[in-house]
Amino acid sequence: MPVTATDVxxxxxxxxxxxxxxxxxxxxxxxxxxxxxxxxAEELGYRPNRLARSLITGxxxxxxxxxxxxxxxxxxxxxxxxxRALQARGYHVMVxxxxxxxxxxxxxxxxxxxxxxxxxVMASVSISSDLAGRCADLGIPVVQFNRAQGDDRLSAVTxxxxxxxxxxxxxxxxxxxxxIAHISGWLGASTGQDxxxxxxQGLEEAGQRLFAQIDGRYDRQAAQDAAVELFSAPAHARxxxxxxxxxxxxxxxxxxxxxELGLSIPDDVAVVxxxxxxxxxxxxxxxxxxxxxxxxxxEQTVDTLLDRIEQGDLAPRRVEIGGTLIRxxxxxxxxxx
Amino acid sequence: MPVTATDVxxxxxxxxxxxxxxxxxxxxxxxxxxxxxxxxAEELGYRPNRLARSLITGxxxxxxxxxxxxxxxxxxxxxxxxxRALQARGYHVMVxxxxxxxxxxxxxxxxxxxxxxxxxVMASVSISSDLAGRCADLGIPVVQFNRAQGDDRLSAVTxxxxxxxxxxxxxxxxxxxxxIAHISGWLGASTGQDxxxxxxQGLEEAGQRLFAQIDGRYDRQAAQDAAVELFSAPAHARxxxxxxxxxxxxxxxxxxxxxELGLSIPDDVAVVxxxxxxxxxxxxxxxxxxxxxxxxxxEQTVDTLLDRIEQGDLAPRRVEIGGTLIRxxxxxxxxxx
DNA sequence: TTGAAAGCGCTAACAA
DNA sequence: TTGTTAGCGCTTTCAA
Numbered sequence: 001m002p003v004t005a006t007d008v009x010x011x012x013x014x015x016x017x018x019x020x021x022x023x024x025x026x027x028x029x030x031x032x033x034x035x036x037x038x039x040x041a042e043e044l045g046y047r048p049n050r051l052a053r054s055l056i057t058g059x060x061x062x063x064x065x066x067x068x069x070x071x072x073x074x075x076x077x078x079x080x081x082x083x084r085a086l087q088a089r090g091y092h093v094m095v096x097x098x099x100x101x102x103x104x105x106x107x108x109x110x111x112x113x114x115x116x117x118x119x120x121v122m123a124s125v126s127i128s129s130d131l132a133g134r135c136a137d138l139g140i141p142v143v144q145f146n147r148a149q150g151d152d153r154l155s156a157v158t159x160x161x162x163x164x165x166x167x168x169x170x171x172x173x174x175x176x177x178x179x180i181a182h183i184s185g186w187l188g189a190s191t192g193q194d195x196x197x198x199x200x201q202g203l204e205e206a207g208q209r210l211f212a213q214i215d216g217r218y219d220r221q222a223a224q225d226a227a228v229e230l231f232s233a234p235a236h237a238r239x240x241x242x243x244x245x246x247x248x249x250x251x252x253x254x255x256x257x258x259x260e261l262g263l264s265i266p267d268d269v270a271v272v273x274x275x276x277x278x279x280x281x282x283x284x285x286x287x288x289x290x291x292x293x294x295x296x297x298x299e300q301t302v303d304t305l306l307d308r309i310e311q312g313d314l315a316p317r318r319v320e321i322g323g324t325l326i327r328x329x330x331x332x333x334x335x336x337x
Numbered sequence: 338m339p340v341t342a343t344d345v346x347x348x349x350x351x352x353x354x355x356x357x358x359x360x361x362x363x364x365x366x367x368x369x370x371x372x373x374x375x376x377x378a379e380e381l382g383y384r385p386n387r388l389a390r391s392l393i394t395g396x397x398x399x400x401x402x403x404x405x406x407x408x409x410x411x412x413x414x415x416x417x418x419x420x421r422a423l424q425a426r427g428y429h430v431m432v433x434x435x436x437x438x439x440x441x442x443x444x445x446x447x448x449x450x451x452x453x454x455x456x457x458v459m460a461s462v463s464i465s466s467d468l469a470g471r472c473a474d475l476g477i478p479v480v481q482f483n484r485a486q487g488d489d490r491l492s493a494v495t496x497x498x499x500x501x502x503x504x505x506x507x508x509x510x511x512x513x514x515x516x517i518a519h520i521s522g523w524l525g526a527s528t529g530q531d532x533x534x535x536x537x538q539g540l541e542e543a544g545q546r547l548f549a550q551i552d553g554r555y556d557r558q559a560a561q562d563a564a565v566e567l568f569s570a571p572a573h574a575r576x577x578x579x580x581x582x583x584x585x586x587x588x589x590x591x592x593x594x595x596x597e598l599g600l601s602i603p604d605d606v607a608v609v610x611x612x613x614x615x616x617x618x619x620x621x622x623x624x625x626x627x628x629x630x631x632x633x634x635x636e637q638t639v640d641t642l643l644d645r646i647e648q649g650d651l652a653p654r655r656v657e658i659g660g661t662l663i664r665x666x667x668x669x670x671x672x673x674x
Numbered sequence: 675t676t677g678a679a680a681g682c683g684c685t686a687a688c689a690a
Numbered sequence: 691t692t693g694t695t696a697g698c699g700c701t702t703t704c705a706a
Contacts, residue, residue, distance in 0.1 A: 002395075004683055015693045020685060027685095030691060045475075050451045051392045052683035056698045058339075060388065062431070069417065071615060076413035080406065083432045092452065093432045094399070095420045114387045115429065138382075251619065259620040278408060282588065283596040284621040341699055352677045357701060364701095367675060389699035393682050 003046040012040035064117035068124040072248035074277040081298040141308040148190045159292040161194035169202025177241035179211040185245030186217045223249035227256035247273035270331040286329035340383040349377035401454035405461040409585035411614040418635040478645040485527045496629040498531035506539025514578035520553040522582030560586035564593035584610040607668040623666035
């Protein structure tokens with residue numbers, strides 16, 4: 001049933017390896033040969049079997065994508081772009097879902113290896129960070145996307161989280177706030193930690209201190225709880241501004257502030273997020289946020305990974321891309337102090 | 338560098354085929370042999386090469402997932418569940434992104450075939466419907482997820498869109514509305530059409546007629562434009578309720594109604610969506626919507642596909658799963674008429 | 675139950 | 691430029 005190169009060869013009256021050459025970019029074939037073979041292939045509906053090709057070349061042209069959850073819109077957006085970019089360069093993405101349980105992580109490694117992926121993108125903060133290291137030990141090129149855990153042998157592409165946190169602090173101070181809190185991203189992850197550190201630094205540089213800080217763990221529910229805790233106090237005892245570690249949590253925090261506690265944004269409380277995920281621009285949230293330049297992050301991820309795979313460029317790269325503060329309605333305009 | 342079955346065989350002092358048997362479920366090996374081989378494999382860090390296995394068995398245990406865009410949260414959610422379910426059964430998902438352009442679609446088919454996917458899930462409404470047919474012609478099992486285009490040879494899993502549309506109509510009438518409009522899903526797709534037809538039927542059965550209908554094409558921008566068109570009129574000349582073809586569009590419509598036109602939901606206008614995507618439950622939207630039972634839809638998709646692949650069950654299945662109306666704050670409580 | 679041998683569909687020397 | 695040949699790492703007969 002499946003048409004093989006041998007079938008095509010027979011019909012075209014040439015050798016099987018000639019057929020192979022016609023379908024191998026960069027091989028030397030005469031135009032006549034190519035035409036003859038392509039015609040026969042067309043007639044038979046032949047396409048090369050990538051499994052067989054991969055078995056020989058040792059290259060599968062498949063990139064593993066490891067993610068944990070897709071509820072934060074930033075990630076589907078990233079996956080879509082990543083997948084398109086790789087597809088454009090002749091690769092495809094195989095999805096591996098993992099949570100944090102050791103047993104599951106082991107299984108995933110088995111899967112990854114047995115599928116002979118050429119490389120791996122880790123696009124989830126909440127995955128055991130030594131998984132990346134173990135894959136790297138086994139010789140699989142790994143790029144961490146939006147995280148920079150682990151040792152320096154691992155490549156990583158992130159936005160400038162430290163600088164970003166600092167910029168958010170400056171903005172909130174410039175808006176005239178004096179009781180500024182932080183519901184952080186997961187402090188077990190580099191992104192969460194860097195944003196929190198940058199934020200604290202920024203406040204200090206402006207002569208302020210954090211009013212309060214709670215670990216939101218990049219989890220919607222945890223962020224909600226944190227918001228209730230922070231904003232249930234009377235006006236003088238609660239923050240007048242809060243920086244939330246990513247947009248996904250910020251939406252939950254805004255909902256609590258407005259609909260559960262009846263406070264107004266930005267008049268009672270200003271809110272800033274991180275990511276500029278698509279929903280941040282929706283009028284119902286209109287969230288001021290640090291934009292992570294997704295397009296460029298994806299580009300860098302793909303370049304880093306494919307350079308490693310195709311050029312054997314072994315030096316790990318740590319790419320950091322500057323973000324931009326996007327001012328929207330969840331913070332007051334400046335000079336209002 | 339890569340460890341092969343032959344390496345393991347040598348170390349264990351057995352034949353290479355014995356090693357193969359140990360890693361082939363259901364093959365006959367003595368416990369002693371198994372132990373010896375597993376020990377050697379462990380020591381060498383061996384895992385079977387799935388490419389080589391697939392080349393022989395003709396089964397890749399890879400399922401292609403064809404999607405167009407991931408901006409509607411319903412789909413990432415579906416992908417996550419689908420991928421987990423398949424992973425649990427020893428399969429993996431390879432992502433193929435396609436828009437609607439003929440050239441691109443052809444390229445995608447080439448890719449799918451050359452990667453020897455065992456089956457294909459089409460999870461996007463906006464893809465040329467004959468693509469599914471062409472894959473089916475080539476012998477690849479195809480299941481359409483959340484769409485039921487094309488001829489009957491294709492399996493499809495959907496929710497009961499006709500009944501769902503009807504139920505929405507009944508609900509809006511019961512709430513006392515009399516000028517009921519519809520911003521439909523894409524009318525070129527079965528889901529959009531069925532929901533619209535069911536909705537119109539439901540209104541008729543209640544002695545009403547559609548106040549207006551615009552094709553929103555499952556597109557956020559188109560839905561926004563439609564909302565402006567419908568609701569810019571003075572109170573007596575505009576709808577007092579609108580059924581939007583999916584949640585993703587409904588959010589845009591709600592934003593226009595509230596923030597652009599300054600109307601109130603549900604007092605001036607009631608809004609109903611379709612999907613019950615995660616965001617519908619967020620307080621900022623609190624959207625009444627027909628829930629598509631995602632978990633069961635995914636189960637059925639996986640079962641249908643794997644039965645076809647593993648049992649050779651060739652009869653196409655058309656599964657329709659009943660939805661549930663989830664009442665939230667975007668429609669008034671009953672008896673308010 | 676085990677090993678020897680053939681071959682899945684292809685690429686990549688090597689010769690011609 | 692083309693054909694011949696030898697495998698890639700594995701599964702699967704077939705004999706032993």
